[in-house]
Amino acid sequence: MNARPIVFAACVLALAFFGGCGEKPTVTVYKQGQYQGKPDNVPWQSQPFNNDKASWETAIKARNNGQNEYLRVGTQ
Amino acid sequence: MLLTRKATGAVAPAHSRLTHPVTSMLGRTVDRRTFLKRSGIAFGAGAVASQLPFSIVDEARAADQAPASAIEVKRTVCTHCSVGCAIDAHVQNGVWIRQEPVFDSPINLGAHCAKGASIREHGMTHDSHRLKYPMKLVGGKWQRIAWDQALNEVSQKMAQIKKESGADATFWIGSSKHNNEQSYLFRKFVSMFGTNNMDHQARICHSTTVAGVANTWGYGAMTNSYNDEQNSKCILFFGSNAAEAHPVSMLHTLHAKEKGAKVIVVDPRFTRTAAKADKYYRIRSGTDVAFLMGMLHHIFKNGWEDKAYIQARVYGMDKVREEAARWTPEECERVTGMKEAEVRDVAESLAKNRPSTIVWAMGQTQHTNGNAIVRASCIVQLALGNIGVPGGGANIYRGHDNVQGATDIGPNPDSLPGYYGVATGSWKHFAAVWGVDYEWLKAQFQTQTMMEKPGITVSRWIDAVLEKNELLDQDSNVRAVVYWGHAPNSQNRGKEMLEAMKKLDLLVVVDPYPSATAAMGAMARKENMYLLPAATQLECEGSVTASNRSLQWRERVIEPMFESRTDHMIMYQLAQKFGFAKEFVAKIKLQKGKGGMDEPSMEDTLREINRGMWTIGYTGQSPERLQAHMRNMHVFDVKTLRAKGGKDAKTGYVLDGDYYGLPWPCYGTPELKHPGSPNLYQTSRHIMDGGGNFRANFGVERDGVSLLAEDGSHSLNADITTGYPEFDHVLMKKLGWWEELTPEEQKLAEGKNWKTDLSGGIQRVVMKNHGCHPWGNAKARAMVWNFPDGVPLHREALFSPRPDLIDKYPTHADQKVRWRMPVLFKTVQDANKNAVQQYPLIMTSGRLVEYEGGGDETRSNPWLAELQQEMFVEINPKDANDRGVRNNEYVWVETPTKTKLKVKTLVTERVAPGTVFLPFHFAGWWQGQDLLNYYPEGSAPFVRGEAVNTAMTYGYDIVTMMQETKTSLCQVAKA
């Protein structure tokens, strides 16, 4: 019955104690003019292109041409 | 001039501060939809702001943490206007997660306006403002009920009213947002209930066009297509603000302009279409016929008319010439306010840059003399020889996504599907198509007379409730009204509508949204009102007819959300309650719908339509052909809409030669493979190649003058090279063509004509074997003798700002009976002759790009609502200054009905001094009061505002009961 509060308190203490271990540094040292954030990958790296840059470029080109109604209308 | 269209008092300070530098950067000129307001939060939107969800995607993603389910792509068509933009909807686990443009579509090429680009909101369950379950008004409060209870109570009360007062005591308002199959079933459903008292949005949208244009040359529809404008050399927008009402059509217009076409806008308002035009001329609202006659004056005076065309293909142009002679430049300027040079310039531009086209929409139709205005436009095009020509035509932009289809085969009070009329012969035709006994059908009606009498129109249902009984042309006043996919704020005289709603014994709403009807009803009533949640068009499949008459097939994107059911399921279930379910689907297969419940199959319904709609060629568009078109959009040419080769991979169907969406008329059976008709009445093509000619629908001669086309005028390679009457079994036999029918066809065609021959044999032989048009080959009528004004006449509006012109151009005399009730003309005009002294501003109304129709659906879409948060009135700086009002202030707009609207001002030179403009999509306020509490909880639209039609005055077209919403009077005063 009264073991519960003790266990609970122990847990809280443990959390408070070990919680600090997971902490990341919160202050970034800024270097003027240089991006400080996380790296980003190139758009063709992930699914569905899997690093096939050529097929990504083909896809982008096709979508780009979708914006040109002169191509769809044709010259007649 | 700083034209800020409001940012409400509720603008979040942080945002307005942040946005300030941008506005100054832009030269202090910010449009009326300034983004300033967008950064603000108004109208209880605070509750949703910043909490608008990432919910849907999270849901989908949460689900795909488990085995990822495949994404299905459903191809559908936007439901917001008649252009017919295709959309690829991405669906995962039954949830609509993305939408992608369809670049292949020859109609929209992937393009969307604000409404189409945000249509995915339909699939959002979080904070949805849909009507979620059936509701009932109990003691003035909305109460949730079960579907069974709702259907039972509604059907019992309806049946009771039918028993006591006859079926004509009920009025059914259908919808132009139903797909073709549902519209068709709705006509059938109400017919089987036993009344012609039904109508839909077309009445108040293009009824004057349908009647006026059909009586001129055959069909009352857009003759060419949006795409065909790319062939035009001059495009006149007269009565259309396409940039707001049909934005994607401007893709074709502006492409044409880029290639050298002249674009001219004549409008009382400098619209956004005008901003894109080469020339803009201002006209006084309601003087359309005067302007068109003024143009004809110049055309005839300078000999610009196409004499050979008129001689061969037009009847009665001499009468028009006499009328046009009266419209001297001085008289034209006196009436329209347009200078001689302006009118002459438009006429000359159209005449010297042929083929030229005229585009119109509500600006021409919604007038007390709308039927005359549209005919005058047709006459200009006939005089210039522009009809039946690619790049020419009368490009009549329809409104709702399926208003064309619903007009063609839906709930019209004066006709059965396919414009068959309500005469005995038509009913017998439909008894056969529906597979029911004619006598049984007749017994559903009170009498045969009522069965064959056109019903009440949606514009006048309030009078059918309020008018003295002895003045009505039916036994009982209307006691019950069903609003099935229709907004109330699109009809004028709102104040009287509220009285009518109060007086009704039963008011039922069937709609995906509760609509303003729910709020108005709850304000007027305590009991006997029901709301039934319907599915949207994205929650069911079926075909939809775009303005250019092309049919497109929608795949179902998602299951009907919440407790909503498809319209056809609700019809079927009510038919079960009324006891005619068996007859209702006698020839249509049932399929399992939501929750395993039966509903009529849409594909099979279309097949029934194919079997009956011979008049307008809805016979060739089988579901299989339409679906093949949807899968192979890329093979269709944008300019001609024609397929250059192509074979459907799934079915092997050969697309070569088909026009996209088989634009009606697509005569004959699907097997005949008529390609559809992209441009009506085009004689330079063979009939089996989409060609045609004017219809022989009004006899062969009048007063000794032949009505048939002259020698040499016929569709390409027709066996008959002169005019000829429509085909029936007698003519077939006389010509010796009867033997070309198969014995089976002969059996069905005996005693029939091209419209009633269920075998399609007459159409097949006439078209395929002889290259002739089944409906004959006649002249168009510049003079429509069966209308009150055979030659279109200018008539001043009932509430005219020019009392001095009323004597010379009076309106019609009052009419005792039109569409079952009296209509006032002269009485109202005379009584309000001096109204202009008290109400000196011309009041006109129109559309905004962000909203559609009554706006309940679009104002419930947060992505759209944010862009247009308040109802407003556009007023010229001069009028504003004279009244001591500034921009973005509340004012009262009062009309001669003594009704007042509380709206914000938008001071702009877009309107001329003396004219104000109000947009029409708003509702949810009533003379200054917010009706929020009258909506069922959680389903009021984000944005509410005064409905312009609450205050819009009396006035109807004599032929069709189209309401006047474009020319009235008002006064504006600071609130």
Added chain:
Amino acid sequence: MARMKFLCDAERCIECNGCVTACKQEHEIPWGVNRRRVVTLNDGLPGEKSISVACMHCSDAPCMAVCPVDCFYKTSEGVVLHDKDLCIGCGYCFYACPFGAPQFPQDGAFGLRGKMDKCTFCAGGPEQDHSAVEFKKYGRNRLAEGKLPACAEMCSTKALLGGDGDVVADIYRTRVLTRGKGSEVWGWGTAYGKPETQQPAQPPAPKT
């Protein structure tokens, strides 16, 4: 290498706001935040012109230059992106930007200015492609799907163009040549004026 650019053709833009809602729905942007908007000059007067404005992904982006925490980066395709984990919501970029692109959503109960949000050219951000966290912070990554920004793809009159600068320039040049006007396009100088590479999209004609 594709260099991504937007261009709005003022001769075509009809202020329909399709681009605005396309963006809103694609990224599920909250009410009050506008990565893209349509601005109209001379509204209601002859000469009325509209243009759709968002981040122009400038070659020499002022926002990058002024950011005190250097949270901006430019991708190999010329898209200007930022890391929201670093952004302190100071608003300097907003003052620097000539297009008013940076947006600051309300954050927290007191309506404090949150981290900056802006158009990403539908290229997501510095998180795993197509992940929920990328979507939540930056929106969809259409570029990684081989698609271009939703606003440009859905534009009602194809006024707004978005994609490889060379292709965009080609499309626009065709139009200008066809109709004979519009070369003085708005924003071109600012967004295209200082190319990073020394190769202009169109080499100047040799003098004769």
